[in-house]
Amino acid sequence: MDIKDGFVGTVGNTPLIRLTSFSQETGCEILGKAEFLNPGGSVKDRAALYIIEDAEKKGLLKPGGTVVEGTAGNTGIGLAHICNAKGYKCLIVIPDTQSQEKIDLLRTLGAEVRTVPAVPYRDPNNYVKVSGRLAEELDNAIWANQFDNLANRQAHYETTAPEIWAQTQGKIDAWVSATGTGGTYAGAALFFKEKNPNIKCIVADPMGSGLYSYVKTGEIKIEGNSITEGIGNGRITANMQGVPIDDAIQIDDHEAIRVIYQLLYQDGLFMGGSVGINVGAAIALAKAMGPGHTIVTVLCDGGARYQSRLYNQEWLRSKGLWD
Numbered sequence: 336m337d338i339k340d341g342f343v344g345t346v347g348n349t350p351l352i353r354l355t356s357f358s359q360e361t362g363c364e365i366l367g368k369a370e371f372l373n374p375g376g377s378v379k380d381r382a383a384l385y386i387i388e389d390a391e392k393k394g395l396l397k398p399g400g401t402v403v404e405g406t407a408g409n410t411g412i413g414l415a416h417i418c419n420a421k422g423y424k425c426l427i428v429i430p431d432t433q434s435q436e437k438i439d440l441l442r443t444l445g446a447e448v449r450t451v452p453a454v455p456y457r458d459p460n461n462y463v464k465v466s467g468r469l470a471e472e473l474d475n476a477i478w479a480n481q482f483d484n485l486a487n488r489q490a491h492y493e494t495t496a497p498e499i500w501a502q503t504q505g506k507i508d509a510w511v512s513a514t515g516t517g518g519t520y521a522g523a524a525l526f527f528k529e530k531n532p533n534i535k536c537i538v539a540d541p542m543g544s545g546l547y548s549y550v551k552t553g554e555i556k557i558e559g560n561s562i563t564e565g566i567g568n569g570r571i572t573a574n575m576q577g578v579p580i581d582d583a584i585q586i587d588d589h590e591a592i593r594v595i596y597q598l599l600y601q602d603g604l605f606m607g608g609s610v611g612i613n614v615g616a617a618i619a620l621a622k623a624m625g626p627g628h629t630i631v632t633v634l635c636d637g638g639a640r641y642q643s644r645l646y647n648q649e650w651l652r653s654k655g656l657w658d
């Protein structure tokens with residue numbers, strides 16, 4: 336019998352999908368780890384589960400306790416599901432720039448949601464810092480602290496990357512991923528480099544994020560902006576510290592949108608915006624490396640979470656992104 340044990344038992348073990356049209360165009364195997372098939376709908380279910388179970392093991396999270404987090408949405412959605420399944424309360428602080436679908440879903444899942452203005456990390460009213468303060472003030476509460484809690488990248492070191500290794504039988508030339516907290520990129524990059532130092536580990540970065548310039552020049556410089564949600568960073572999080580990075584590729588929103596529409600209409604895959612950045616970078620890398628290489632990236636979440644934006648012509652036109 337093959338029966339999964341509730342929500343928690345269903346996290347992970349996602350398929351690895353050949354992205355047919357882009358593989359044909361480039362002559363490379365462009366493979367996407369289908370994280371949108373996690374039970375909470377995104378790659379962040381893995382980190383949410385590891386963070387909660389790590390806090391349980393350390394005796395920090397006790398029955399009836401509250402999990403507090405600042406999140407662009409997907410981590411909160413994963414945490415809210417797991418809190419329901421394990422009997423905890425969930426308090427989420429989210430910037431008001433995130434899609435209404437994600438905010439509505441968090442409330443439907445029973446999380447208490449506080450929206451706050453989107454301000455940079457150095458501002459004390461930044462959503463991450465607000466969530467940290469709330470966790471301190473509440474009794475019997477933990478701060479998930481996904482950006483700097485290494486249980487996040489451990490989830491990917493112990494599950495995502497070994498799954499990809501088994502699925503490809505170790506035949507990987509490059510790993511490319513955008514970073515929000517960096518947990519997905521870092522956990523997998525650490526695992527792959529241990530297995531085979533020749534595997535190229537490449538950061539995909541949207542405009543308006545500082546990692547591209549950091550990799551290229553050693554300095555964080557923020558230029559431009561992006562409509563993609565959940566990725567890009569203006570600092571090196573604890574999850575990204577000491578992690579191998581061979582190179583970075585910057586992808587703009589026009590390319591990301593082109594990619595997700597091709598995935599939808601040629602491959603039948605309905606994807607979120609960060610997938611456009613990831614697959615856009617995988618395509619650029621395939622062109623640079625030449626045919627015959629295997630490049631693995633992440634399909635972080637699905638398109639339904641962004642229907643009012645990325646799949647709404649009016650909204651795209653208002654951003655100058657509908658060609």
Ligand code: PMP
Nearest residue numbers: 514515516517518519565609635
């Ligand atoms: N894509 C989406 C849609 C996300 O929500 C996130 C997480 N914020 C990521 C990518 C990046 O994942 P990570 O935090 O592991 O870097």
